[in-house]
Amino acid sequence: MDLKKKVSIAVVKRLPRYYRYLYDLLKMDITRTSSKELSVRMGITASQIRQDLNCFGGFGQQGYGYNVEFLYKEIGKILGLNNNYQTIIIGAGNMGQALSNYGNFEKRGYKLVGIFDVNPNVIGKKIRDIEIMHLDTLDEFVKSTKVDIAMLCVPHDQTPTVADRAARLGIKGLWNFSPMDLKLHHDVIIENVHLSDGLMVLGYKLNEKMIKESQKIEKKQKR
Amino acid sequence: MDLKKKVSIAVVKRLPRYYRYLYDLLKMDITRTSSKELSVRMGITASQIRQDLNCFGGFGQQGYGYNVEFLYKEIGKILGLNNNYQTIIIGAGNMGQALSNYGNFEKRGYKLVGIFDVNPNVIGKKIRDIEIMHLDTLDEFVKSTKVDIAMLCVPHDQTPTVADRAARLGIKGLWNFSPMDLKLHHDVIIENVHLSDGLMVLGYKLNEKMIKESQKIEKKQKR
DNA sequence: TAGATTGTTAATCGATTAACAATC
DNA sequence: TAGATTGTTAATCGATTAACAATC
Numbered sequence: 001m002d003l004k005k006k007v008s009i010a011v012v013k014r015l016p017r018y019y020r021y022l023y024d025l026l027k028m029d030i031t032r033t034s035s036k037e038l039s040v041r042m043g044i045t046a047s048q049i050r051q052d053l054n055c056f057g058g059f060g061q062q063g064y065g066y067n068v069e070f071l072y073k074e075i076g077k078i079l080g081l082n083n084n085y086q087t088i089i090i091g092a093g094n095m096g097q098a099l100s101n102y103g104n105f106e107k108r109g110y111k112l113v114g115i116f117d118v119n120p121n122v123i124g125k126k127i128r129d130i131e132i133m134h135l136d137t138l139d140e141f142v143k144s145t146k147v148d149i150a151m152l153c154v155p156h157d158q159t160p161t162v163a164d165r166a167a168r169l170g171i172k173g174l175w176n177f178s179p180m181d182l183k184l185h186h187d188v189i190i191e192n193v194h195l196s197d198g199l200m201v202l203g204y205k206l207n208e209k210m211i212k213e214s215q216k217i218e219k220k221q222k223r
Numbered sequence: 224m225d226l227k228k229k230v231s232i233a234v235v236k237r238l239p240r241y242y243r244y245l246y247d248l249l250k251m252d253i254t255r256t257s258s259k260e261l262s263v264r265m266g267i268t269a270s271q272i273r274q275d276l277n278c279f280g281g282f283g284q285q286g287y288g289y290n291v292e293f294l295y296k297e298i299g300k301i302l303g304l305n306n307n308y309q310t311i312i313i314g315a316g317n318m319g320q321a322l323s324n325y326g327n328f329e330k331r332g333y334k335l336v337g338i339f340d341v342n343p344n345v346i347g348k349k350i351r352d353i354e355i356m357h358l359d360t361l362d363e364f365v366k367s368t369k370v371d372i373a374m375l376c377v378p379h380d381q382t383p384t385v386a387d388r389a390a391r392l393g394i395k396g397l398w399n400f401s402p403m404d405l406k407l408h409h410d411v412i413i414e415n416v417h418l419s420d421g422l423m424v425l426g427y428k429l430n431e432k433m434i435k436e437s438q439k440i441e442k443k444q445k446r
Numbered sequence: 447t448a449g450a451t452t453g454t455t456a457a458t459c460g461a462t463t464a465a466c467a468a469t470c
Numbered sequence: 471t472a473g474a475t476t477g478t479t480a481a482t483c484g485a486t487t488a489a490c491a492a493t494c
Contacts, residue, residue, distance in 0.1 A: 008460080020403075034475065034476085035475075045463060048462060050475090050477065051461090051462075058476080060476050061470060062474075063469070063470040065475060065476080079430070080433075095321040097321070098316075098317035101316075110426070148429065172432075179327050189429055191421055194240075197239035197240065198398070199414075202372065202414040203302050203304060203333070203396075204302050204303055205396070205412045206306070206308070209395075233485070257450085269451095270489095273452070273454085276453095277452090284494060285493045287450080287494065
């Protein structure tokens, strides 16, 4: 796979969504689809779908469309799901445990291989056959086990330290759930989640709607 | 607040980030800032910051900049945080419990007033002074208590039913954590979270980086 | 007053959509 | 072959950046 031109992040962010819809088609035993059909299902233009896919190669066939299974697998490859990424969770509080139990990641090829915490009350406890280990044992664990991604679910103030430590150990990707923009000087890729941002966008939309409705009522009353 | 022209979603999505950075400044006892200073901190252009803010009004002063506290509060208002949104959580599994314990929402003015589930093992249990109630009691609860937003943390296959029920009860906003694009015909605002999408973007970036690095090595070997 | 920085208009850039020749 | 649908180029649209007059 030769990446000629840098693919824009807007396109990349749509890939998981394509992947999801293709999986749904697959489950429905639909073997063949078209940009037109997908566009209707997904609520975007067929043109955009074809443009997006062609950033990575020609996966379709004129007059036929796309083979669902083939396209599904190709997008999986593009997303790196064939790399057998191994993940750990650091911080086994509520969020950490929620992520451990979230089956979706496994389904997408991400394998959880370790959970770490410092709280003696949870250490030793098992989640999906994985024992929660003390954070002190992280270094030796990473030395003996391939770890690609760490999901950081530790308290806000401990995040930079833990992240730095993970990066030094050679972990390549960090998925940060603390409500902060984590930045490191190391050669590591960071995705910050910012859960509450989504809630606030919802709050904005509700507020906007309320304003509009009250304006409508005002207009009516003026008449 | 008169919304002249529809503000683009791109701008709205940046608001929580501004809010976060302004809060940080506030905590550092910095009372005054400028688009220039913020641009450096946030890694975006000063021009964009000024454009974004001016979608909602002129919050600054020529030659001075912005008063941090004032701007912080104004953005809060725009996001609807003054509306005292009351929320409930439906589904008290791992994700539901994680959200219940996530203090950040309260800090931003979202008040959790109820948690619901169907599992007898968790009903009656208290999280942050809120007792988990049986889903059957949802209707009477909503009739007696103002509920603006429901956070949906139920299994995938139950999401549409539960969402529909919440919408019928007059809940105005749904925050959906099931990995699906929830759509309803009701007059309700829905935000779908899609946690794993973020992980897959991380996977893409890791994969891209690996490819680049292997290409570099190839070039070296050819010489 | 002089310096600073906004609010806003204009220019640029990039992303989305439309169109269509290629071809299965 | 005729119909369908891709891959791709060109046109449009919108978002970001630059520039600068207004003014604190």
